[in-house]
Amino acid sequence: MKRKVFVVTGNTGTGKTSVTKYLNEFYEMPKVVTHTTRQPRAGEMDQVDYYFESHDTFAQNHYLEQVTYDGNQYGSSREGLERAFEKNPLITIVLDTQGAATYLEELPADEVVVIYLTVSKEHDLYQRLVKRGDDVQKIHERLSSEEYVRDTQIPENLQAQAHVVENDDWEETKNKIDAIVQASIQND
Numbered sequence: 001m002k003r004k005v006f007v008v009t010g011n012t013g014t015g016k017t018s019v020t021k022y023l024n025e026f027y028e029m030p031k032v033v034t035h036t037t038r039q040p041r042a043g044e045m046d047q048v049d050y051y052f053e054s055h056d057t058f059a060q061n062h063y064l065e066q067v068t069y070d071g072n073q074y075g076s077s078r079e080g081l082e083r084a085f086e087k088n089p090l091i092t093i094v095l096d097t098q099g100a101a102t103y104l105e106e107l108p109a110d111e112v113v114v115i116y117l118t119v120s121k122e123h124d125l126y127q128r129l130v131k132r133g134d135d136v137q138k139i140h141e142r143l144s145s146e147e148y149v150r151d152t153q154i155p156e157n158l159q160a161q162a163h164v165v166e167n168d169d170w171e172e173t174k175n176k177i178d179a180i181v182q183a184s185i186q187n188d
């Protein structure tokens, strides 16, 4: 089977982590662990959810791409990508839309499958973040960030190549993800 990275992108709370977890558990796709200077949320573990970094240690790594999102730095390394590919030809990563666009530019076209998640009612995102246990002050900051506003709609540079999945109903979402995975690997 040819190698592919399933890049899961979309706005905050749309379900990127949930979809990646599904790809990991159901399809055994290793998740590429990325780096961030953000503080861990309750229940997040270093080296599992992220490599949590200080500003100094973040700066010491070499990144395939890096972004600032809501005031924190995030980056993914080529080494992390290759480490995941050593385990399985099909892997997954969660990126913001800018990172997803960089992956499309930097990797061979047949190696990247972009899934852009959305919801039909934007207010649901707030409710989901509250239910996830996020700090309410931090939710308000994030929902006012320029990156949140940017990612409310699929950016033009992803439109031609991304699979858009409306994640309102989790059971339906899993079916849509299954269809994307099958279509992406059927001729390999």
Ligand SMILES: Nc1ncnc2c1ncn2[C@@H]1O[C@H](COP(=O)(O)OP(=O)(O)OP(=O)(O)O)[C@@H](O)[C@H]1O
Pocket: 010, 011, 012, 013, 014, 015, 016, 017, 018, 019, 128, 129, 131, 132, 167, 168, 169, 170, 173
């Ligand atoms: N279809 C759905 N219906 C209801 N709740 C959902 C659905 N999909 C995911 N969730 C819940 O919404 C919350 C946010 O999901 P998740 O953490 O996967 O989003 P995310 O896109 O990774 O967010 P962020 O970018 O903020 O990290 C979680 O508590 C998750 O369980």
Ligand SMILES: Nc1nc2c(ncn2[C@@H]2O[C@H](COP(=O)(O)O)[C@@H](O)[C@H]2O)c(=O)[nH]1
Pocket: 009, 010, 011, 012, 016, 034, 035, 036, 038, 065, 066, 067, 069, 074, 075, 076, 094, 095, 096, 097, 098, 099, 100
């Ligand atoms: N371009 C990149 N985006 C990344 C990376 N790791 C995570 N992310 C994205 O950042 C935002 C915020 O994440 P959160 O965990 O604080 O909610 C979200 O859109 C992630 O997809 C990365 O290495 N590069």
